[in-house]
Structure formats: structure tokens, C-alpha cells
Amino acid sequence: MGLGSIAIIWTAFGGAGHFFYANSIDWMVRDALLHDLILAEGLPAYRFGGDETYILRAPLAYDLPAAAAGRIVGLYFADKLLWAWTATGTFLFLALLPFESKLSLRLAAAMVIPVVFSGMDIVGFMFPDYHWGAFPFFHAKLDWWLLAPPRVAYFANTTQLFWSPHHVIPGWLAAALLYRHFGSARATRIAIILAFAIPLWSPLTWLGAIPLLALTFIRREYRLFSLKERIGILALIPGAIIIILYLTLNATNIEFGATFDDATRNGQFAALSTTGKIVWYFVSYSFFLVVEFVVLAMLVRGAMAKVLFYASIAILALLPSISIGPYNDLAMRASIPALTLLCIATVRFVQSPDISGSGIRLWTVYLVLALGSVTAFFEFYRASTRPQWDIVESQNLVDVLHGSPEPHYMVKKDANFLGPIMRETSTIPRSLDYFYLCQPRHPEILARKPIAPGRQRGPLIPLGPFMSNTE
Template sequence: MLFIFFSGADIIIGQMIRPLTYINGIPHIDHFLFTAYQSNITLLFWVPQHAIVAWVCTGLLLNDFFEDINKSYCFILCLSLLWSPFVFLGICPFLAILILTKKKKLLSFQNIVIAPIIILIIAGFYLSNSGNTSVSGFIWQFINIIDKYYLLLVFFLCEFMVHIVLMKDYINRLDKNSKSIIYTAIIFLSFLPIYVIGEYNDLAMRASIPSLFIIMIFIGRYINESKHKDYRYYIIIFLLFMGSFTGILEISRAVIGVYEKQTTCDYWYSLVNIEKKFTSQYIDEDVEENFYYSYLLKKNRPEGDIVYNLDDLIWNMWNEDSSKIEYDLEKLTIKSEEPVDTSFTCQIKLSEGVYLVYINVSGYINKIDQSGAHLSFHGVTKIIDIQPGKYNNAELKKIVKIDEDGYDGMIDFGIGGWGKSSGNIQLNDIIIMKLD
């Protein structure tokens, strides 16, 4: 039960800084200022890929401290970089203590040679991204820390500090290894919010998971080993009870969403649909200048002959209706705020073979039923299905195979396509390449 519902007392501080975010009528309460230490249930609902790897790696580390040493631990830990680099950073302080206290037992080829090589390769991949996150810097660059210091203090108290103060006598009786682990967790969580990375401070939310997991374990040990239950014991139980509401609200949202058939998650069909303030954390916009891409990655660029490009094609309007639709034939832009099925169309002729079809689009498509925008073989099939969302010079590609009869007909670019939709979409470029 402790593992399932463990959380700071977010319900106490949830509305102290700003109005709560409601999803399907249920508040999301564990985000605070430019930081958040999230409950276990919140982690499982929103970022299981970060949470599970953090719990597994932290559990293995604690096993190495108190049980038998795993001579491959450093090697195993470095693989977490693939799933969550911030979780890896959150485990590093504890790894440093493990190395200092039991360095001789960790001596192995995989730990000393293979692990550093893997870390350098993966870290090099992340650091080679020349794109900057939309938000990064010290916390005082985003909020007036002098005016808000009391809120940060309340945050620390409700998340873990009160628990630690109440367990002070218990912690003082712990062995040396246990003390070093829990004090490291306290110090790390206390300084972690100082630097912000990400629109919602991914650094704090993810790097805090190992330390919070460790504190949860020691709270569990304190409850289990307490023979004389005084006021401190009952205050901790009360704080855990208040913290459980964070997880209960997350579960309630899912249950209500299923019962009322509401959407309880976002569907992203492609990274190009996601706002740039988020994708800048993942996508390098200047990949050709990227050292990792240029020198370390195997190139897999398609080779072939360009059959058509934008300048080769003569476009006309199909299903013209000036009362609903705005066409710009020069810019190849179609705009309609009402649901329509319309396109620009042009004649092409393709012989038998395999082709790479590439387009670059900008604009937006509204979500109406399952329709969006498209590039299609006229009346035959879609080549590229452009899902509802926002696009800014988005590059979309598709491999198509033309049979022995070839294709002699029209291609369409437009809104709708086997349905109706609305929006404002522009074709910036198109290339049709016959692959070797």
C-alpha cells in the first residue's frame, strides 16, 4: 500500500501557487512552481518508462549496498541512459557513494571498460543535439525567488522534510551505509529544483525518482520497526494519508474516463504534430551539422533519380467552392473553416518501381472525425495521411510501390480525402524519387 499511494502531501499545497489543472473534471495536483516531485501512481500513469527503470536500478543499487555486490551494476546502470538520462543523473550520487565504499568489489571488465564506453556514446548522442530546450536555466530566472521562497519551503516540507525531521532519532540509529544513502537523497532533493530543464522541468520530475524511492523505503522501515508509536509516528501516517489523495485522483480520472467514455490520454501520431516547445527537447533542427550524425552514425540515405519536384508539377483546383474555401494556387495553400473535401491536383506518370515520396507542409488541420489532410493518388488511395495537428515545415515521407502497369493519373494534395475536414494547409515542397 505504501508503494502504491506514496506521495508528498500535494493536496495541502496544490492550490497555493496557481489554479489546478483539471483533466476530465479531476484535478492534477502534483505540479508546483517550476518543479514537481510526483507520486508513484502519477509516474505510472504518465511516465512508466521513466519510473520503472528508476525503481529497478535503485533497487539493484540498494541490494549492492546491503546484500551481495553485483559486479555488473555499473554496466547495467549505464543502459538506463537509453530510457531516461535524467533518471541516470538521479542515481549517479548514490553510485558515487557505492564506488567509494565498495570500489574493490565493483572491479570488473564490464564496469571499468564497457560501461564508460557506453556512457560516452549515449551521452554524446544526447549532447550532440544543437537544438535547445525551450526552457532551461536557474529557477530564479523564471520566478521571483525572494518573493516565493516561502512557497519553496512549504514544498520541501510537505514533500519530504517533515517526514525526515520526525524520523530524526530513527535515522541517527541507522548504520553508516544507510545514513549515507538517506542523507544523499535529502541533499539531492533539496538542491535539485535550483536548475530547470524542460517546459515542465523534466529534470526535477525524473531525476528525483530514485531519491524519493529511497526515502519511501526508509519511511516504510520506520513504520515497520516502530515499537513505541508516539505522536511522530501518527503525524507521518497522517502525511502519508494526505499524500494518498494524489494517486487516488489519478486513478479516479481513469475510472471516470472509462465509465463516461472520455479520452484520458493524448494521441500523437507523429512528433511533427507536437508543439515546438516540446519537440525542441528531442529533435535537432540542424542535423547536417551534428557531429554525432555526421561522423558516428551509419548513413542510410535513399539513392535514386528524382522523377518530379515541385517546379515540375502544374497544379489545378479540384472541387472549387469559393463560398467555403480559400485557394492560393501560387503558394499552394488551401484554407477552410468549414468541413470540406478539396485539393490541388496535377497529372503525373510513374513507371513500375519503388518510389520515395517526400513532402514538406505547414499549417494546421482540425480534428473532425477521422479525416485530416492528404497526398493521394486521385480516387485510388492515400500516399501520405496528414493527421490533425499543427505543422511547421514538417517533413513527411512514404515509400510506394508501383506495379508493372505503372500509374498514369492525378495526384492530390488537400483537406479531407475520403472524408471532410477543415484547416489551413500549405504544400511547401514535394519530391518523388525512384529508388535504385
């Protein structure tokens, strides 16, 4: 009952269902995608000038159940069903966590941890050389506190749930199932299913889960697999190939590279000498790791199988070096399974006196969690204080993207090798007049109003000795 209530309340503050303010940048896209899946006869297609037809290229497992029901009940109720679907996934995650059955203060603290779990973003944000040590506005998104490069952020559980539940729910479930069954014969079967199912939800989350799922295979030699397991693996391979081919259509159009090369967004970094750039990068990189997970990991070690725990730490330590997408979506999403395992270790640590004791180590963990909870508080504050807006029943993905094909979501139908074998589908026209049909407080209207420019953030380290003499 308690876990169900947490799941219902927690997800109600997110974007699904539009009960409170939905973070406009992401939820306008999610709403439009749900609209198009309900409207289209098959895979949604779009036309941009002339006869160029683009098809939707996106993982759709999160949206499909609500979209299927939406063909009967309409978009408004489909949005409410999407919330119910989100709450169900969140409840399953909470139900898989190692909560004790005996009521205690430690149990109460442990049940709060999944909601408030985060890196100490407020510490990074208020570091003297960032934002001049000023406390952020309550509407701020604290997860983005590091001044690139590296351009990287590890999102809090609540941030992920409110902005992108389709990425976080499969990562949560995969990590929780892996924790519960790691080392057992059942773990291999679960890993096989997860390895083929997660890409339907989030390919980037899948990239972070694969190394952890592979551990279950490494611990068992292939000759020890049962005949049923071998047949199951072979049967899933054809479907997996089709899924991967679809999700990677024209993927070369998506930004990819090392985070050290991400200098165009930061003029201060570009002005440094080569030595200065190297110092900036590695000091910022190290500081990010310490603030986001290293301190907590050192405190809760011993609360999980060593191989699983240290594999998660290794993933989190390496991810900031690589970037995929304009905002390094790889780090944001591929970190979810590993961060979830760290969250689970923290839940177990708090409830286990034999591991945590009752002294300074336990209270230091509480302090780290309290600092991390500021990020979750900011997300709840934004959701409850900004004006709620309803889903727009006539806005499609083309409208949200302002009439331009976005390579993250669309590919030319005739320019990919799967095009000839895809079934024909009717194109979705763009016919929305924002100012005539949208509510005055809708984000599409507000986005067109001028906003006050933000302040320039300062560097993390003193840069005087490393500044280039070129003018």
C-alpha cells in the first residue's frame, strides 16, 4: 500500500497525465508523439516540402499501450493512461527494492531514498567558481551544473521520471531485477529478455545496461546453458536485428565524439592554451565524479555483490569521456542502470545495521542524501508552482519541431535500406495555428516570448597561468 501510494504521488507530479506542470521541452515532444501514434494507420510519416517523406525513428515501447487505447478513447484519456502506465512501472521498480518487512525508522528512511536519490548537484552548483556561489532559483534544473567540457550530467531519479520516464523505467527495472537475481540460474534468463526488450524503450539506457547484463553470462559458461535457454537466445536474435536496424537508421547524423572536443560551447575553454585545456578537462572531470557518486559509493560499499557494485562504478567513471547527441544523451541515459544499482546499495545500507552501524558513516550517508535531495525538491517545486497545461489534441511532431526534420526522430523513407520493405502509411499534415488553438499558458506560446539572459558561469579552476597570449 505504501509503495503504491509513493508511485502514484511521485508520478502524478511528472509530465504524464498533465496533472501538474509538465516540463515543456520534453513533454511537448512526448505529447506530439502520442498524438501521431494514435492518428497514423501504421508508422507515422511526415512530408517536408516537395515529395520528401520522413518516417518516425524512435523507441516506442513506452507510448504504444496508451496509443493503442487512445484509438478508442481519444488522446485526452490516452494521456491519463500513459500516467497509469508510468505509475505501474514505477511501482514495480519500488516493489523490487530490498525493503525490510519490519516497520522501523530505518525502513521509513529507505523508502524515501528512491525519490530523493541524486548526486550532490547543489554542491557543484554552489562551488565558489560556479555561479559565484549563489543559491540557484527554485525553478532551476540543478543536474546541469558542470561547465563544459566535459559536457555531462547524471540526472536524479526524480529528474529522470519527470522529464523522460521512457528512459528511466527500463533502466530501473533492469537494475532491480539484476540485483535480485544476480548469481542465480534465473539471472541469465532475465538478462536475455532484458537485453532484447530494453532497446524498444531506450537504446541509450540499453548501452548502459549491456555491460551489467553481460556479467551474468560471464559467470556461467555457455555449455552450462540449458537447451531451453539456448533456443530462447536464438529465437530472439532475428527480432533483435530488426529492432537494431530500425533504431540505427541514418544514425550517422547524430553527434558523436569525445567530450574533450566539446569546446565550441565554452568560449573560456577555447581561449586556453593546450596545457590549460588539459588541466581544465581533468580537474572538471574528477570534480564531477566526486560530486555525483564517488563519495556515496565509498560510504555504501559492501552493501552489494562486489563484481556488480564495482562494474557500476567503472561505468559511471568512464561515461563522461564519450558524448552522443547534442547534450550528451549517452551519459544522461546510459548512467541510469549503474546509478540505480548505487541507489539500491544505499537502500540496503541504510537498513542493515551490520553494514552501516549507527555512527558517523551512517550519518554521513544521510548528509549526502540530504544534499542530493535538493535536486528532487527543485523538480517538485517547479511542477507544483508553474501553471499546469493540458495536452494539445491537434499538435503533431512536425509542429513541435517547427517544421524541420529532426535527425533524432526522423529519417528519409527512401534514403534507408528498410524503406522498400516498409508498409505504406498516410502522412501526418502540419495544420496547427499555435496562437489560435493553444492555451495562453501553453509552453509553445511562452517559448516565443523573450526571456532574460542568464549569467555567464565562471571557471572551476584559476586559469590565469594557462591563458593563451593570442588575441
